[in-house]
Amino acid sequence: MKAIVYTKYGPPDVLQLKEVEKPIPKENEILVKVKATTVTVADIRSRSFTVPPAFWLPARITLGFRQPKKEILGTELAGEVELVGNDVKRFKEGDQIFAASLVGFGAYAEYKCLPEDGPVSIKPSNISYAEAAAIPIGARTALYFLRKANIQSGQRVLVYGASGSVGTYVVQIAKYFGANVTGVCSTTNMELVKSLGADKVIDYTAEDFSRTDETYDIIFEAVNKSSFSACMKLLKKDGTYINVTEPLPSVRMLWTKLTSSKKLILSRNSPETSEALNFLKELVEMGKLKVVIDRYYEFEEIVEAHRYVEKGHKKGNVVIKVENNNKS
Secondary structure, rough: OOEEEEOOOHHHHHOOOEEEEEEEEEOOOEEEEEEEEEOOHHHHHHOOOOOOHHHHHHHHHOOOOOOOOOOOOEEEEEEEEEEEEOOOOOOOOOEEEEEEEEOOOOOOOOOEEEEEEEEEEEOOOOOOOHHOOOOOOHHHHHHHHHOOOOOOOEEEEEEEEEOOHHHHHHHHHHHHHEEEEEEOOOHHHHHHHHHOOOOOOOOOOOOOOOOOOEEEEEEEEEEOOEEEEHHHHEEEEEEEEEOOOOOOOOOOHHHHHHHHHOEEEEEOOOOOOOOOHHHHHHHHHHHOOOOOOOEEEEEEHHHHHHHHHHOOOOOOOOEEHHHHHHOO
16 A cells, blocks of 8 residues: 655655555454545654654654654544454444544555544544544544533633634634634634634734733633733633643743642643544534635645645645545
């Protein structure tokens, strides 16, 4: 089968299209014929090894010191079940699925084996493989952190980075839970964020989002580009600040936790289960959640896709179409 392989860390050009051995499912695994995958920030960081200094050693241990341990990137996918292991009960051949592959990577390939008890679910029936592939990481992250903040109907939620792959889902899921949502984004993305249901949209290029008398129950920082001090000014005394890209608290964050009743929730991986995907599937089929796709690329164009995502200005998700290359 064909796969996108990288054997050293570096720029997008380290990614190469190669022939590799087709995987064989274990007793508890399904073999998926991949139709679509995505380029996420996790893929960019793993490929280039751009991690916070404090995480250099654990990241090297996880990803590989001299060269990558996992040579095939790709953390989310959608496709069709081609073969099932003898012990598999949840899926059968021909099932259309979508899944996260964050633990083992490997979605940049024509075929991928997945454990049936992992983050795998039947694809929403009303969307394409390409759209389904863009749900498992961003939407699941948004759902996990909003639940962790115990979001309630009637609460006021501010989303900084509302037009990104996580932010677009935060806006919609927060609205589903009955919150009043304010999105912060650039001028060109304001209409997009409004179309997702935001009650108010602030253009950070034209005004300082913190210059307001409004306060919020939840502030969701999806891109780590806002001022923590500014966010604390707008957060209610018993509110919750969420930052999904900051792995370690700063001194100011630690001091805030010690001296106030405000809650701080920082980056961590959401549980690798199918429960969240099943819930998100229902939202999509109810018309309560839609996928925002910025660009599509063919499988052999993945280097260009990485270059684009690395610029840091994508709206929603960038999808790689693999199905045209699926040959047995």
